[in-house]
Each structure stands twice: as structure tokens, then as C-alpha cells.
Amino acid sequence: MNRNVRRRFASMTWLGVMYLLTVLALIPLGLVLWFTVSRGLPSVLHPEFFTNSFRPVGIPGGGIAHAIVGTGILVGLASLMSIPVGILGGVYVAEYAVDPWASWVRLASDVLVGTPSIAIGLFAYALVVVPVHHFSGIAGSVALAILMLPIVIRTAEGAVALIPHGLRESGLALGLPRWRVSLQLILPAAAPGVITGALLAVARASGETAPLLFTSLGNTLFKVDPTQAMQALPLTVYQYALLPYKSLQDQAWGAALVLVVMVLGINLLSRWVLRRQIRLAGQL
Amino acid sequence: MAAAVESASTAMPPARRVPDRFRTVSALVAAAAPAILVVIVVILFQQAAPAVRHFGLGFLTGTEWNPVTDMFGALPAIFGTVSTAFLALVLAVPVGVAVAVVLAEQGQTTLRGILGTGIELLAAIPSVVYGIWALYVLAPWSYQHLELPISDRFGSIGWLSQPGARSLFNASLVLAVMILPTLSAISREVIRAVPRGLKENAVALGATWWETTWRVILPSARAGIFGATILALGRALGETIAVTMVIGNRYAIPPSIFSPAYTLASVIANEFNEATGTLYPAALIELGLVLILVTLVVNIVALLLVRSTSREASRAA
Numbered sequence: 001m002n003r004n005v006r007r008r009f010a011s012m013t014w015l016g017v018m019y020l021l022t023v024l025a026l027i028p029l030g031l032v033l034w035f036t037v038s039r040g041l042p043s044v045l046h047p048e049f050f051t052n053s054f055r056p057v058g059i060p061g062g063g064i065a066h067a068i069v070g071t072g073i074l075v076g077l078a079s080l081m082s083i084p085v086g087i088l089g090g091v092y093v094a095e096y097a098v099d100p101w102a103s104w105v106r107l108a109s110d111v112l113v114g115t116p117s118i119a120i121g122l123f124a125y126a127l128v129v130v131p132v133h134h135f136s137g138i139a140g141s142v143a144l145a146i147l148m149l150p151i152v153i154r155t156a157e158g159a160v161a162l163i164p165h166g167l168r169e170s171g172l173a174l175g176l177p178r179w180r181v182s183l184q185l186i187l188p189a190a191a192p193g194v195i196t197g198a199l200l201a202v203a204r205a206s207g208e209t210a211p212l213l214f215t216s217l218g219n220t221l222f223k224v225d226p227t228q229a230m231q232a233l234p235l236t237v238y239q240y241a242l243l244p245y246k247s248l249q250d251q252a253w254g255a256a257l258v259l260v261v262m263v264l265g266i267n268l269l270s271r272w273v274l275r276r277q278i279r280l281a282g283q284l
Numbered sequence: 285m286a287a288a289v290e291s292a293s294t295a296m297p298p299a300r301r302v303p304d305r306f307r308t309v310s311a312l313v314a315a316a317a318p319a320i321l322v323v324i325v326v327i328l329f330q331q332a333a334p335a336v337r338h339f340g341l342g343f344l345t346g347t348e349w350n351p352v353t354d355m356f357g358a359l360p361a362i363f364g365t366v367s368t369a370f371l372a373l374v375l376a377v378p379v380g381v382a383v384a385v386v387l388a389e390q391g392q393t394t395l396r397g398i399l400g401t402g403i404e405l406l407a408a409i410p411s412v413v414y415g416i417w418a419l420y421v422l423a424p425w426s427y428q429h430l431e432l433p434i435s436d437r438f439g440s441i442g443w444l445s446q447p448g449a450r451s452l453f454n455a456s457l458v459l460a461v462m463i464l465p466t467l468s469a470i471s472r473e474v475i476r477a478v479p480r481g482l483k484e485n486a487v488a489l490g491a492t493w494w495e496t497t498w499r500v501i502l503p504s505a506r507a508g509i510f511g512a513t514i515l516a517l518g519r520a521l522g523e524t525i526a527v528t529m530v531i532g533n534r535y536a537i538p539p540s541i542f543s544p545a546y547t548l549a550s551v552i553a554n555e556f557n558e559a560t561g562t563l564y565p566a567a568l569i570e571l572g573l574v575l576i577l578v579t580l581v582v583n584i585v586a587l588l589l590v591r592s593t594s595r596e597a598s599r600a601a
Contacts, residue, residue, distance in 0.1 A: 028422070029464070179306035
């Protein structure tokens with residue numbers, strides 16, 4: 001009797017401890033969001049923050065237009081390089097899952113996801129910047145594309161593997177060649193899941209700083225030419241936050257807020273697309 | 285028709301086998317992933333060659349980093365990387381597993397769903413945002429409310445003295461916050477994969493909630509949780525920006541966890557653009573090579589662990 005009371009008491013205590021630790025975990029995570037919003041909002045509320053580029057300290061009206069456009073171009077180019085390759089690779093890994101080569105691709109993608117992004121930046125520096133002796137947006141987007149590729153491969157694979165076998169078999173039974181079954185039948189059915197993966201990869205690439213440090217380098221000017229050094233949102237946050245000027249630090253917080261809203265927005269959008277995929281797969 | 289003629293002329297077996305060209309093409313495209321991985325290691329090795337040749341294995345044990353005299357040793361950076369990552373794990377793992385246990389089975393389903401989604405979303409926040417927060421909010425707070433009180437009381441112990449806002453400890457603290465979402469999201473999945481029958485057996489035998497969790501659920505999810513921990517370790521080892529902003533960037537093995545230090549990734553981030561000559565950039569790239577090889581091993585071990593648990597779970601289910 002006495003022992004059972006003690007056991008139940010111990011159980012309740014541990015349950016309490018677990019809840020306490022959960023709350024403890026949520027506090028810093030909540031604080032990150034709170035400070036980003038509260039410190040970033042004053043900058044973001046000025047319209048010129050989005051229309052102007054860098055202004056030297058002391059001249060009011062500095063903005064992050066150059067960084068927003070730079071991030072758009074860098075991530076856009078990286079998407080053009082990585083998403084088509086990643087989708088076809090993912091289709092291969094899912095459709096020929098029994099191939100030994102497919103499991104090597106899977107392992108390599110998983111390892112590549114965990115590779116430190118600064119090392120990928122060094123690689124893109126050696127590959128693109130060294131031969132042309134010039135920092136450039138292209139070098140930055142190569143680094144981002146390498147980051148995105150394994151994410152696209154693995155999520156496309158997951159989406160294709162969700163499609164019921166019946167669809168594949170009916171296509172083959174009708175005499176369609178393998179490539180038409182995979183690309184014109186399976187892939188459209190898996191489209192929402194594939195798009196989700198591409199969006200997640202875009203979100204990840206938009207927030208990366210380390211691979212851009214020695215590739216696209218950063219720029220104080222508004223540039224749309226990817227053969228030149230280019231600014232990006234995460235670079236702005238990193239560079240301005242470390243400067244001893246209050247006005248630039250405020251802009252760093254503003255840029256951080258824009259970045260967070262963008263990344264979380266893309267993530268929520270991808271979740272919504274994915275939910276449609278699951279409903280669609282249920283109907284098939 | 286044509287195939288029949290062909291098979292007759294080349295004496296192929298009667299069953300018609302069309303070569304699957306799509307398989308060949310897509311396999312070649314998919315080869316991009318393994319190819320990039322190999323090329324990264326090869327190119328970094330090639331770029332680091334001058335330093336590798338000049339210092340040999342002594343590079344790993346050298347403690348000096350002096351571009352003026354061209355003396356480069358990696359030990360302080362390796363020490364900083366490994367110690368910040370491990371300290372972050374010590375701080376984050378108990379909390380992360382508790383979150384996973386609570387999210388896997390406690391409370392209302394809707395609330396759990398919202399919290400689970402929230403934690404997964406937090407894993408997507410860019411590291412530079414954690415970095416600016418750590419620099420302006422976390423590090424000053426931790427200096428005032430953690431480092432000062434601890435060093436006041438235990439300052440006689442060497443490695444708990446000399447508090448400062450830019451420190452190895454604060455870098456570990458922000459790393460812990462950053463790896464927490466990944467850690468708890470994966471652990472939650474692993475705990476959920478534990479077959480229901482096991483838990484029901486324990487409850488039927490009269491085990492309390494804690495006894496079920498501690499003696500049945502966590503032991504059977506052990507390998508997966510360990511895998512999640514190692515994946516988090518991989519992320520902590522390679523994290524650059526947030527750590528660079530708070531660790532203080534001093535190239536020496538720190539006397540105390542409250543002193544400034546340096547990590548492999550931070551040295552590269554801070555110095556690579558200013559590195560001139562041949563030996564200096566090569567030495568920095570060799571740091572990157574050390575980093576990439578360490579994380580490669582850590583990640584492969586983690587992947588094998590997580591895979592073996594999910595395979596076990598699907599076999600048991």
C-alpha cells in the first residue's frame with residue numbers, strides 16, 4: 001500500500017518535471033520570436049526600409065531593398081540549378097528503390113544535408129571564385145544549390161513513394177514506356193509533395209549566411225547582375241549586427257524580422273500544400 | 285515486328301527486353317548527389333595541400349595560429365568546436381527528450397499538434413536570427429544571471445572563473461537552443477514508433493506512467509534517441525554564424541568555460557576573406573577539411589542508428 005502510494009507520487013513528480021522542462025524549452029524559443037518582432041518592427045514600419053538600399057551612417061532612410069532583391073536572385077538561380085536535378089534524382093530513387101545505386105544516392109543526400117554549410121561555401125569559392133578571380137552572385141547561388149539539392153531529392157522521393165502502386169501498374173499495363181509512367185503519370189500525382197520539398201529547400205537557402213560569406217560576399221549597392229558581388233538578407237543581418245552603429249543594428253533587426261516572416265511563411269505554405277497531397281493520395 | 289526481326293538476327297532470347305533508358309538517364313542525374321560529396325572532399329583536399337604538406341599531422345596538435353610567422357595549428361579550434369558542441373548536447377538532450385515525451389503522448393491532441401508544429405517551425409529559423417538574438421539578448425542575460433553568480437560561488441574552480449559576455453559557455457547555450465527543435469522533433473517520432481502493445485503490456489502489469497516511460501518506452505526508443513542526439517551533434521559541430529557572433533573569437537584553448545574561445549567554422553568565417561599568401565588560406569581550408577570529415581563520420585553513424593531503430597520498429601509493429 002505504502003509502496004504503491006510512493007510509486008504513484010514518483011510518477012506524478014516526474015510527469016511534473018517533464019512538463020516543467022517542456023515549458024523551459026519553449027521559453028527561449030518564444031523569446032527569439034518575441035525579440036525579433038519587437039526590435040525589428042520599428043524599422044519595418046518605414047516604407048523606405050523596403051525601397052531604399054544601404055545609406056552611410058548618419059544619413060537617414062537606409063533600407064534593405066538591395067538585400068531583398070539579392071536574396072531573390074541568389075535563391076532563384078540556385079532553384080533553377082537544383083530543383084530540376086533534385087526532382088529527377090528523387091523520382092529515380094523512389095521508382096528504382098531496389099537499385100543498389102539508389103541507396104547510395106540516398107545515403108549521399110542524407111550526408112550532404114548534414115555537411116557544414118561553411119564548408120560548402122569554401123567549396124564554391126574554390127570552384128567558381130578562384131578560376132574567375134571575382135566574387136559573384138553566381139558563386140553564391142552554386143553554394144546554395146548544393147545545399148538545396150539533397151533536400152529536394154529526399155522530399156521528392158518521399159512524395160513519389162506515397163503514390164499507390166496501382167497507378168504505376170495501370171500505366172504500364174496500357175503499354176506506356178517507363179519514362180512516361182514516371183514523369184507524366186506518377187510525378188503529376190505527386191506534385192504537391194514535390195512542391196513542398198522544393199519550398200522547404202527555398203526556405204532553407206534563403207536563411208543561409210555561411211555559404212555566402214566568400215562567394216557572393218555582400219554589396220552595399222543595388223545590383224541585379226549575378227556576375228557581381230551581391231547582398232543577401234542573412235548577410236545584412238550578420239554584417240550590420242556586428243557594427244557599432246545603432247541605426248545599422250536596428251536595420252539588422254528589421255532584416256531579421258523580414259527573414260523570419262519569409263522563412264516561416266514559406267514553411268506554412270508548404271505544410272498547406274502537403275496536406276492537400278495527403279488528401280489527394282487518399283483519393284487515388 | 286521489328287523486335288522479332290531483331291531477336292532473330294541477333295539470336296536474343298525470345299522474351300523481348302527493352303533497355304530502360306529512363307533508368308539510365310535518371311540514375312545519372314541522381315549521381316549528382318554522391319558526385320558533389322566526393323568532389324567537395326577532393327577539391328578541399330587539393331586546396332589545402334600546401335598546408336597539409338607543410339605541417340603534416342602536426343597541424344592537428346599545434347596550438348599556435350600566427351599568419352605573420354606562417355605558423356598554423358588547429359588544436360584550439362578543434363577543442364572549441366568539440367567542447368561547445370558537447371556542452372550544448374549536455375544542456376539540450378534532457379530537455380529535448382522531455383519535450384518529446386510530453387509531445388508524443390501527453391495532453392490534448394490539438395494542443396500537442398500546435399506545439400509540435402511550432403517546434404518544427406522553430407527548426408526552420410535561420411541561424412543568423414538566433415545569432416543576433418544571442419548577441420544582444422541571450423549573452424548579456426547569461427553573463428548577468430548565470431555566469432556571474434556561478435563564478436562568484438565556484439570561482440575558485442579554474443574552469444568556472446573569469447566570466448565574460450562573449451564566451452564558450454554562451455556559444456553552447458545558443459547552440460543548445462538551436463538544436464532543441466531538431467532533437468525533440470526526431471525523438472518524438474522515434475517515441476511514437478514504439479509499438480503500442482509494449483506500452484499496453486506495461487500498463488496492464490500495473491506500471492505507473494513514469495515506470496512505463498522510463499523502463500519500457502525510453503529503452504526501446506534508445507537507439508533512435510541516440511541517433512537524434514548524434515544528428516544534433518553534427519549540426520552543432522558545423523554551426524557557424526550564431527557561434528561566431530557570441531564565442532569571442534580568441535584563438536587559444538580557454539582556461540575557463542566562461543572565457544572567449546574559437547571554433548573551426550568561426551575561424552574560417554572570420555579570417556578567410558582576409559587570408560593572403562599560400563599557406564594561410566590553405567591552412568584555413570584544412571580547418572574546413574577537418575570539420576567536414578568529422579561531421580561526415582558523425583552523420584553516417586547517426587543515420588545508421590536512426591535507420592536501424594525505424595527498421596526494428598516496423599518489424600515489431
